[in-house]
Amino acid sequence: MSDKTIGDSLREQGISRRGFLKFCATTASLLALPPAMIPQIAYALENTPRQSVIWLSFQECTGCTESLTRSHAPTIEGLIFDHISLDYHHTLQAAAGSAAERAREEAMKKNHGKYLLIVDGSIPTGNPGYSTIAGISNLDMLKEVAAGAAAIVAIGTCAAFGGLPKAAPNPTGAMSVSDLITDKPIINVPGCPPIPIVMTAVIAHFITFGKLPQLDNLNRPMAFYGQNIHDRCYRRPFYEKGLFANTFDDEGAKKGWCLYKLGCKGPTTYNACATTKWNDGVSFPIESGHGCLGCSEPQFWDGGSFYKPLSVPTIKVHDVMAYTAIAGAAVGLTVGGLNAMKKTNAVKQHETVTIDDLERK
Amino acid sequence: MMSAVDFLAWVRGPMFNIALIIFIFGVIVRLLEMLLIGRKPDYSEARESAFAGGVRTIFRRFMPADTGTLQRSTTVIFAGYVFHIGFFIVLLLFVPHILLIKDTLGIQWAGLPTPIIDAATVMTLLALLVLLINRLVNPILRFLSTFQDYLIWLLVFLPVLTGYMAFHHFIQPYQLVLALHILSVELLMIVFPFTKLMHTFTLFFARWYNGAIAGRKGVKA
Structure with a gap:
């Protein structure tokens, strides 16, 4: 992580103390935290070195990144996002090719066990060649980077639940992050795309408290998906x-x-x-x-x-209803016919008995 | 384990199909079987119209036959009416239900605001509880009750109860309680053709036959 704190970065950007506290208050209220937590958030954001973040994009459309970068610039949450240490994001970073991969490897080594891993896009588990980065399959890269992460944020419905790539018939065998990684805390921030401030609030919470916010049964932050x-x-x-x-x-x-x-x-x-x-x-x-x-x-x-x-x-129920009604009518008529035959036979076989007949016996 | 989302997808898809097939097939077979038995030809000279008698009885039987019956079975008659009316209001006038009917049968009508549906639901549930307690408390009714009577009570009670719970979000997530509601209706659809629930249709034929026989004889039934 870089030595510069978030507070330093914000001051460099000309964000006032008042603006900063306003952001802290908004974050606290969005996360449904009591007002007493505002100074704590402010203190943590002020003094924490910029959180190292590695962002992996797999089978996705870049819509999630678009959503985040197009949050009305320059909002404070946008700046906070700028001032995490985004060490790897192949859409946004300047470096390309092996230099980009080196940045990822360095960040992983330097911040082992401490960096935040953000994933957008689902992971193909069919042919690994469906989606690769620098010749590395998505599955291999996810496993490698997840191993040293403090926590994983699955951004967007594809990363959280499989999304569009997983839609029937799921040609690539797409899976979500939580289908594949089970030994790390995972937070799902689904949406196609998700709301930008949800993302920044989750990061703010992670920096302030060192852990993920309260989650629902699908591992989504309760404050936003409650x-x-x-x-x-x-x-x-x-x-x-x-x-x-x-x-x-x-x-x-x-x-x-x-x-x-x-x-x-x-x-x-x-x-x-x-x-x-x-x-x-x-x-x-x-x-x-x-x-x-x-x-x-x-x-x-x-x-x-x-x-x-x-x-x-x-x-579509109409065909089913029509065929079932025809089959029902056929069976009903057959049973009715059989019953009628039984009745006719019974009438035919009916022998009349007179008093004389009975007396004879 | 199946997630709430998978559960809802299952009851809205394959399970609905299964319930629908059993319901339609069972009802048609049973109705045809019963109706095709027919009645013996009546060779006597008709005194009055059998048709008029049949129609008259279908409607007249909606009213308690006499004050004696009303006095003997006050609870069953009143709670029975509240239940049936409430149940039909909820079933036929709640907008999401109308949309289901529109999607399957292609016909639709206007619905009611949810507070009215909500009140009707509570009345229906209370009436069903009264009917159950009455069945358990009244020694004659208890003696006459079979397992099927209690099963049908439960299978009718559950869709109303789960519908109420779904509307008020008593269980989270909503997908789960909605799926439970739909499943409870599907269970009702599956047992429908093979139990006394068939009275929904047969009551009209039974009344028609009674009324027509009496009408032909000139009896004011």
């Missing part, structure tokens, strides 16, 4: 009233009514979009008139149509 979009959605009152948009351009859509009927996955999606929002707090997908796709959940790509409501089956 509530679902539906529960925090400003359109929720329309859902309760039964007011829905039926198409993307009807009266309901224009009036900003609930998008449930148009396939919004808000109820099954845990993320902070509805509260933190995007583009420096401008809006989030539902506010722009499109339902939530559920991008921060596992298998969001295979969870049925984006435009079908959550309450309908993910399969």
Whole structure:
């Protein structure tokens, strides 16, 4: 890690003490920490040497990096991100080829057991040739770098859950980080892409407390993934009233009514979009008139149509219903026919008995 | 272990298919089998219309037959009505349910706001509890009750209860409780054709036959 602290870097960038404390307070409140923690965060950020971070990009689209770098520049969280010691990131670093790989190896050696490993993209476990960096397969590189990491942050849905590469039929045998690494603390920050401030807040928490924040059952930070979009959605009152948009351009859509009927996955999606929002707090997908796709959940790509409501089956049922009804009718008619035959036979075989017949016996 | 997401995907996909096939196949076979038995031809001269009698009885039986019955079975009749009405409000007028019907059958209608559905759900659950307690407390009812009666009570109670729990997020994550709700409905669909739940359809035929026989004889049934 470099000797310069985060505080030093921020001062060099002209960030005021007030601005810095404001960032600490925002971070504390985002992480749902008590106000008493603000000085602690400030102290830690002020005095901690810049955290060494190695960023590995595997089967991904660079959307996660785009999301982070396009956080409204220059926000303080953006600067904090700039001023971690990002020792390796093959999209952002200046070095290329063997020089880049050397930077990674040096950082790993110098900060062994202390550096933070960030992964975006899923890891192919089929043919290793599906994705390589400097001739090293993704799986080998992940294992090598993970071995010396203090913790791993799986950024984006691909790294956290497999994402798009893992979608059926998963041609590359894509797997998530936690499918492959089991002996390190892993934090998942899913989303396609994830919200920038979630990332910086997780790093701030790690620097302040030396450990990962509280996580949910999918290893996502509770502070950001603790509530679902539906529960925090400003359109929720329309859902309760039964007011829905039926198409993307009807009266309901224009009036900003609930998008449930148009396939919004808000109820099954845990993320902070509805509260933190995007583009420096401008809006989030539902506010722009499109339902939530559920991008921060596992298998969001295979969870049925984006435009079908959550309450309908993910399969096409009409053929099944028609064939079953035909088969049912055929069997029902056959059974009915057999019963009728039995009845006719019984009537035919019925022998009438008179009093005389009975008396004779 | 299966995750909540996998569980939800399973009940919305393959498991729904299985339940749907058993439900449709079972209902059609059983209805055809029963209806094709038919009735013996009645050669007597009709005094009044059998048709009018049949239709009249289908509707008239929605009301308690006489004050004696009402007095003897007050709890069953009142709680039974609250349960049935509440159940149909919840089943047919909650918007996500209507969307399911629209997706499978292609027909749809307007839904109700969720607070009304919520109230109907609570009423339905309470009515079901009253009916269960009554069944256990009343010695005659208890004597007449079979295993199937209790099984059906449970299988009807569970979808309403899990639906209520899903709506209020009693279990986290939401995918899990939603999947439990859907699964409980699928269990109900699977046992439906082979149990007394078939009364949903057969009650109309039974009333029709009774009413038509009486109507033909000129009896005001």
